[in-house]
Amino acid sequence: MAEKKVKKEDLVKKKSGPASAKASAGELDQVTLFRVKLHTGRTHQIRLHLAHIGHPIIGDALYGRKEDLQFLNRQFLHAYKLKFQLPDGSWIELFSELPEDLNQILKKANITYDSQKF
Numbered sequence: 001m002a003e004k005k006v007k008k009e010d011l012v013k014k015k016s017g018p019a020s021a022k023a024s025a026g027e028l029d030q031v032t033l034f035r036v037k038l039h040t041g042r043t044h045q046i047r048l049h050l051a052h053i054g055h056p057i058i059g060d061a062l063y064g065r066k067e068d069l070q071f072l073n074r075q076f077l078h079a080y081k082l083k084f085q086l087p088d089g090s091w092i093e094l095f096s097e098l099p100e101d102l103n104q105i106l107k108k109a110n111i112t113y114d115s116q117k118f
Contacts, residue, residue: 031058031109043077058105071105078102080115 032055036046050056051063058064059072082094098106098113106113 031111033106033111033113043075046077047075071108072101074101076102076105 034050034055036050038046047057047060047063051060056064056068058068058076060075061069064075078096078098080096080098083091085091097115103113
């Protein structure tokens with residue numbers, strides 16, 4: 001299966017407030033919230049491509065910024081919606097709200113998130 005690159009039209013971003021040149025410990029600066037549509041279900045693609053374009057995922061020990069590891073003990077990845085076809089040909093859609101630990105990160109970064117609008 002060929003690797004699908006992250007396309008600009010697949011990304012929706014919301015930036016936090018103005019980036020501070022001097023971020024102190026306990027602050028999140030230069031944070032962007034993306035919506036990414038995966039076609040293969042491989043999270044490594046998201047991690048690698050976003051890091052390559054300068055937007056590493058918070059909590060990513062391999063590709064992320066080491067200073068961001070203090071904010072989250074896992075990767076900031078969340079599947080809001082999963083849709084797949086069952087063996088009988090019917091489709092199923094599953095939805096999941098953003099977990100509280102990820103909501104707290106958005107609050108620290110001064111980003112308002114509404115899953116219905118995002």
